[in-house]
Amino acid sequence: MTEMMIETRNLTKKYRGTRAVDALNLAIPRGEIYGFLGPNGAGKTTTIRMLLGLIKPDSGVVQIFGQDLRKDRLRILRRVGSLVEYPSYYGHLNAIENLETSRRILNVPKSRIDEVLHTVGLTKDAKRHVKGYSLGMKQRLGIASALLGSPELLILDEPTNGLDPSGILEIRELIKRMPQEQGITVLVSSHLLSEVEQMASSVGIVNQGRMIFQDTIPNLQRKAGSEIHIALSDAETAMITARELGCFPRLDQGKLVFKGIDNDQIARLVTALVDARHSIYRVEERRKSLEDLFLTMTGGGSSDAASADDTIASGAPRAAGLRREAAQ
């Protein structure tokens, strides 16, 4: 049984009747980089604010390090570093003074300030007023301040928001180093799957306040699955041929699309189709991208996969759609 750093049970927060976070169950084991993924407004920041005790949940329990947040908030916060939404800073102070405001409360040695500034690469600009910083530098200062107390758990809310590509890369590399070098568990939220895929080891996907998927990244990739597309001269009569062989394709723009079909079946199918005088133009394997899977699950966009997959009818619950798809 792995130790859970963060565990929530039925965490719920309502704003004016709508559930911003709806019975959310997070489970984040030690040493993971957990990607907390969801479109804007899915409830990620609201969840993170509840994890830190910045707002109170309407119902549900938050346990961090196995302790109840309501009872042991200060003891928990001592071991947590966080950056919520956009970086907090005092513009009239320089980076060192900004960190000093937190350092005095965290009661760590002064040398930690130099260390964290070095970690995020702000040593050169440490003596400049923060109001003159670029967004990327403010973001890095925010991360420095999250690291100041040598936390065991780092909670970063959209840490790459508003950064340029090199800034994103830098932050990502920084986050990836955390578990390896310092044994820190990281919760990082993002609305970009590609970003989470590149740094996280496990992932939780939320949409409209609900957790719709929570597993490791490899398992997510497995879920994406693959399809065989066959383009040929007369798709409709070919469908009959395929059915006779026990394969049930769907028709997509004059192509037959097979899911969960093995090599043997393909070989027999192609032979049968050739015998039936079909001209076969192309047999190809298409991996469904994670992006499509994400869009399908969150019901956003009108990608190929989302529109073609009739199991995800707009009225059906997304999670049910995912399970059905996975079962196929």
Next chain:
Amino acid sequence: MTTWIAALRSERIKLGRSQIMLLTIIDPVLCAGVGLLSTVDNGEGAWFGLLLVMTLLHAMFFLPMMAGIFSAFVCRYEHAGGGWKQMMSLPVSRSALYLSKLLVVTGALALSQLLFFAAVLGVGLLKGFDLSQVPWNLFAVRMLGGFAACLPLAALQLFVSAMWSSFAAPLVLNMIFTVPNILVANSADFAPYYPWVQPMLVMMQAGGEYDFGGFTLPLLNLMITVGGSFAVFAAAGLAYFGRKPV
């Protein structure tokens, strides 16, 4: 206890090299001007006369205004830079954070009061008053009482400043309620409960037949009202801050 001191020391950093403390100098300088231009003559009761003359501007206008400005100022950077989230994610209780801010405000007010006191003594000496004639007891009561009478207003303004994310709104509120001070002071019924006029009531009692309206109240009764309203406003502010969603 140590975290409370840590919270206070953290506030100290945030004040930084800001110019806010200049306010505590402007007040005594202007009041000293009033004192120098006044016609209080050397003689019996000269020191007390001078105190009353200089107190008018200080207690009626500067003290309430500064209580509002300092309160708004200690919340300003948190509102502007998102500092509430950061502070409240640190291992320190919200009441410690709030009280350290209140302490900074009251500390600044105490400094103003001290500098004003120095200004009164300075003006008296310039006018050639005899330092040995200074009614120290009376002065001490007025200075300490005037400072104490600022505390309810400081607590109230800090409450409002923590609640409203605008820097200007609490100041406007404070201004609106400070301006009618001279009128409110006339009412013996209403004045004691009006936080903006309390410093003036305590500091400007002339004694005997010179007093009118709110100035006729016994000092002890006034201080009980002051203490009670401070407790109410501080508790309300703490209760709000403890639940403030950030």
